[in-house]
Amino acid sequence: MSALPPVSLKGRVLLVTGGTQGIGEGIARxxxxxxxxxxxxxxxxxxxxxxxxxxxxVPACFVAADLADAAATARIVDQAEAALGPVDGLVNAAGLTDRGTLLDTPVELWDRLFAVNTRAPFILTQALARRLVALGRPGAVVNVITMSSHGGQPFLTAYSSSKGALATFTRNSANGLRRARIRVNGINIGWADTPGEHAIQARDGRPADWLERAEPSQPFGRLIRPRDVAGLAVYLLSDAAEMMTGALIDFDQNVMGTYE
Incomplete structure (x- = not known):
């Protein structure tokens, strides 16, 4: 029996959106x-x-960009490769989580969430895939999605819809790129302890100790942390997952479709 391939990214150049904090930073580290x-x-x-x-x-660079700007997003792969050489892997970790129900979500909010959460991953995946195909190189894409992509709560109408679209895009692009050996997988993350979540809780008027109050009620006694997700993302980017594409992994301590 041959040895299991190591979970290693040796020699790989990666592009991670949303890498300044939270899940994206955890994956970059x-x-x-x-x-x-x-x-x-x-x-x-x-x-x-x-x-x-x-x-x-490690050799690294930062590209300041607003992913709501399609033109700026389209330049990111060029900027990354100018600094570090050909990119082998992409992690679409950036995302907006603004609240809004079906009745009170303005069209502008809907468009902004789709621009950042769905259009930006499309633009970046397309740019990277075109380069990899031209070079005849394999590659890997990991999309950070959410459990809300299964439907979501009523106050997350635009967010859930944009992430549901990203889930479909993950599978569609995986199917389209598999002959080029470019793998695309997604992670549906549950409730996580991130700077973004802390900002949302504060904006919603929750007390400063909301995390300490929330964690004991969780099945495993805490919320998901960036480090938890980072290990799975690195695995999906590595050759250890070379036979895996089009997967949407529920990374949560609650089981979808079941009830207590």
Missing amino acids: AAAEAGAAGICITGRDVARGRAVVDALG
Whole structure:
């Protein structure tokens, strides 16, 4: 029996959107620990982006970009490759989670969430896939989605819909790119302890100790943390997952479709 392939990113150059905090930062840090040859992160917070890049310990760059801007998004792969060389893997971790029900969501909010959560991953995946196909190189894409892509709560109408579209795009692009050996997989994340979630809880008027109150009620006693997700993302980017594409993995401590 042959040995299991290691979970290693040695020699790989990665592009991680939303890499200045939360899930994206966790994945970037884990990728560096797994031996990535270079990592480019994107985000809107320049100071935070530079701080993360400086802490990675591998060749890295930061591209300041608003993913709601299609033209700026279309330039990101070029910028990453100018700094680090050909990109082998993409992680679409950036996302907006603004609230809104069917009755009170304005069209502008709907469009903004779809632009960042769905259109940006499309633009970036397309740009990377075109380069990889032209070069005859394999590659991997990981889309950070959400359990809300299964339907979501009533106050997450636009968010859930945009992520549901991203889930479908994940499978469609995986099917279209598999002959080129470009793998595309997605992670449906459950309730997570991230800076973005803390900001949302504060905006919704929750007390400062909301996390301490929420965690004991969870089946495993805490919320998901960026480090938890990062390990799975690195696996999906590595050759250890080379036979896996089009998967949508529910990464949650609740089981979809069951009831207590």
